[in-house]
Amino acid sequence: xxxxxxxxxxxxxxxxxxxxxxxxxxxxxxxxxxxxxxxxxxxxxxxxxxxxxxxxxxxxxxxxxxxxxxxxxxxxxxxxxxxxx
Amino acid sequence: xxxxxxxxxxxxxxxxxxxxxxxxxxxxxxxxxxxxxxxxxxxxxxxxxxxxxxxxxxxxxxxxxxxxxxxxxxxxxxxxxxxxxxxxxxxxxxxxxxxxxxxxxxxxxxxxxxxxxxxxxxxxxxxxxxxxxxxxxxxxxxxxxxxxxxxxxxxxxxxxxxxxxxxxxxxxxxxxxxxxxxxxxxxxxxxxxxxxxxxxxxxxxxxxxxxxxxxxxxxxxxxxxxxxxxxxxxxxxxxxxxxxxxxxxxxxxxxxxxxxxxxxxxxxxxxxxxxxxxxxxxxxxxxxxxxxxxxxxxxxxxxxxxxxxxxxxxxxxxxxxxxxxxxxxxxxxxxxxxxxxxxxxxxxxxxxxxxxxxxxxxxxxxxxxxxxxxxxxxxxxxxxxxxxxxxxxxxxxxxxxx
Numbered sequence: 001x002x003x004x005x006x007x008x009x010x011x012x013x014x015x016x017x018x019x020x021x022x023x024x025x026x027x028x029x030x031x032x033x034x035x036x037x038x039x040x041x042x043x044x045x046x047x048x049x050x051x052x053x054x055x056x057x058x059x060x061x062x063x064x065x066x067x068x069x070x071x072x073x074x075x076x077x078x079x080x081x082x083x084x085x
Numbered sequence: 086x087x088x089x090x091x092x093x094x095x096x097x098x099x100x101x102x103x104x105x106x107x108x109x110x111x112x113x114x115x116x117x118x119x120x121x122x123x124x125x126x127x128x129x130x131x132x133x134x135x136x137x138x139x140x141x142x143x144x145x146x147x148x149x150x151x152x153x154x155x156x157x158x159x160x161x162x163x164x165x166x167x168x169x170x171x172x173x174x175x176x177x178x179x180x181x182x183x184x185x186x187x188x189x190x191x192x193x194x195x196x197x198x199x200x201x202x203x204x205x206x207x208x209x210x211x212x213x214x215x216x217x218x219x220x221x222x223x224x225x226x227x228x229x230x231x232x233x234x235x236x237x238x239x240x241x242x243x244x245x246x247x248x249x250x251x252x253x254x255x256x257x258x259x260x261x262x263x264x265x266x267x268x269x270x271x272x273x274x275x276x277x278x279x280x281x282x283x284x285x286x287x288x289x290x291x292x293x294x295x296x297x298x299x300x301x302x303x304x305x306x307x308x309x310x311x312x313x314x315x316x317x318x319x320x321x322x323x324x325x326x327x328x329x330x331x332x333x334x335x336x337x338x339x340x341x342x343x344x345x346x347x348x349x350x351x352x353x354x355x356x357x358x359x360x361x362x363x364x365x366x367x368x369x370x371x372x373x374x375x376x377x378x379x380x381x382x383x384x385x386x387x388x389x390x391x392x393x394x395x396x397x398x399x400x401x402x403x404x405x406x407x408x409x410x411x412x413x414x415x416x417x418x419x420x421x422x423x424x425x426x427x428x429x430x431x432x433x434x435x436x437x438x439x440x441x442x443x444x445x446x447x448x449x450x451x452x453x454x455x456x457x458x459x460x461x462x463x464x465x466x467x468x469x470x471x472x473x474x475x476x477x478x479x480x481x482x483x484x485x486x487x
Contacts, residue, residue, distance in 0.1 A: 035385075036348060039290050052130075057290040058306045058384040 003081060004074045006048055011070060014041045024071035035060075038067070045073075051080045088321035089261045089336075090487065091430065092174065092329040095167025095272075097160050098312030098414045098424050099135035103167055107424070108431050110413065111439035112460045117414050118297060118308050125280040131292045134278050135310030135415025152216055154229065155194035156276040160313035160420075161226035162233065165270060169234055172317040173329055174268060176235045183266050185238035186230045187257045188315075189249025189273030191419030192282065193242075194221030199281035226274050230315075238266050247379070249273050250314065250422035251472035251480035255338035257318050258482070267320050272423035274313035283309065289348075291383050297416070299380035299409035300387050300455040302446035307381040310415025314423025333433045334485045336467070337366025343477025350386055350473050355379075355393035358479035362469060363397075366483040370398045373405055373483075374465035375432040377425045378455075379473045380409020380441065381416055388450040390471065395453075406463065408441040408456040422472040426482065429468035433486040438463050 001009070005019070012019040015031040022031065028038055035057060042053050053076070054063045066072035096103065099117030100110035110117065117135045126132055142151055142159050154162070165186075176184055197220045204210045219225060224242040231240045239260060243253040250273030257271035277283070286292055286309060293306035324331055339361025343354035363370055379390055387409075395402045410428045417424055428439040437460055444457035470482045 039288075042290070043288065055290055056293075056305055058293070058304065062305075 003078050007045060007074050007077055008070065010044045010048060011041055014044070022070060024069065024074070026070045028067065045077060049077060049081050051077070051084055053080065087262050087264055088334060089258050089318055090321045090324050090334050091316050091332045092319045092324050093168035093170070093172025093317035094332060094427060094430060095164035095171070096312065096314045096424055096427060097137055097140065097163045098417065099137055099310055100414050102140065104427060107427055111410060111428055111431065112437055114440045114442045114459055115413060116442055117310070121278060121283065123279055128280070129283055129287060131283055131287050131294060133294065133308055134283070135308065136278050137312055152214070153220055155197045155220050155225060157190055157194060157274045157313070158226040158229055160276060160311070161188065161274040161315060162229060164272065164274070164313040164315035165230045165234070168315045168317050169270065172319070174317055174319065180267055181235045181237050183238045184236050184268045185240040185266060186227050186236050186270040187239070187241060187243065187253045188227045188230070188271065189243045189245070189251070189253035189419045189422070190223055190226065190275055191244055191246045191249050192275060192277050193223035194225060195277045195282045196279040197221040199279045202281070230270055234270065236270060244419065245478045245480070246474035246476055247416065247418055247421060248472035248474035248478050248480045249419035251470065251482055252340065254316070254422065254426065254482055255340060255480050258335050258338055261318050261320055267323055269318045270315060271318055272313065272315035273420040275418045275420035276311045277418060278309060278311045293382065296443050297382040297412050298443040298445060299378065299382040299412050299441050300391070300448060300451040301444045302448035304382045304384065304387065307383055307411070308415045310411070310417045312414070312417055312424060313420050314426060316423070316426065331487050333430050334487045335482065336368065336485045337362050337483040338481065339365050340480045342479070345477050348475050350389045351477060352389050352393045352396065354477055354479050355390055355471070355473050356396045358481040359393065359397045359469060359471065362481040362483045368467055368483065371401045372467045373398070373469055374463060375429065375438050375468040376405060376407040377428045377468065377470045378407050378409045379471045380411055382409070382411060386473065390473065391451040391453055402453060406438050406454050406456050406461065408439055410439050412442040422470060422480070426470050429470045429484045432465040432468045433484050436462055436464055438465065
């Protein structure tokens, strides 16, 4: 599975949706993921890829990690995974 | 109904090892938050906190006591001694039989759990010290205070996360006001600043890595603290009759439950608790000069709390002062309301309002007088102390100058 597929699988599970219902343009809000769900998704993604995502729930839009939609999240994770190697 | 007064106060926290030291630090706007120092701290991403420094259990407690006292109990006994010494109250006979101790803590003996899990899981040991259970239990501190001071009446521990101390003190107040107890020892304690304690909080991603800046637009989270605050609540007539020094009067309280979300605060729940405390104390909103805010420095709490204050106080919200002393001592979780009550006592007794330090940028969503960075002299008749816990459990106390 590609990074994109793995991230979508995690987000879909959090949203209680099928992966096919999660598109790159989907926002977390549209998928029904609230702030607690977001923190849980980030934890699941960190565990899946063994990375640390710079995310503070007090300032979700601050920092380099863009969570504006699924595509942005995937791009951010691809970057963190590439930096890890 | 009896009138209830505070005749003794004690504390230990990152600002000081006594009430005078703590109030001096609050007056000077000093910060007790710094680099954490304990085993495995390098494995944490959050490495700051309001840690109690220079506290030596050795010398205060004997060897046998040390094996039974978790750090949260040591803090409690240290604060209780100061409070009861100041009060001058001695518990004998009928007074002892009817007086008790109600304390708050969220985690109890967290470092005892942490040390012993480490021992069996990480070090692979199969034998642990026989006193682990009596050391870590949440009621250990209340029980040791009862034993030390001969308190034989209603005694127990309340655990409502960040509102634990306020719930505890509200219950103690009720007991004295109703006449069920002539005096109660009350307050709370917390000591979660160990690897496991901070690691658990880290996961929630609400902690700041650099500072606690309540109400400031650039705030980025809470910072943990540790310590205890303990008070003697006493029947006013009794305190007068024995010539005790009275610090202030406790005039009311209210508790409410958001019934909404396990972590997100609710404006309505907070507002109902503040309005309820005013109603219970039979005071007009316009009499309130100071509110010690819950003010955690998170995005969610501070704007919700300010909106609730605006709802309850209307136009008077612009004329009262509201500060968060967590900016100085950190968030003591279950012990926080007890240490913060000291700022309310200082406001009504000494006419000095503790500041919100670390305040850098105004936030239009927190547009109240947050007493930025410097303490202020002011005549305050009534002060409120807010605590709004995870789980949506709120408790607010009202104090009056005497």
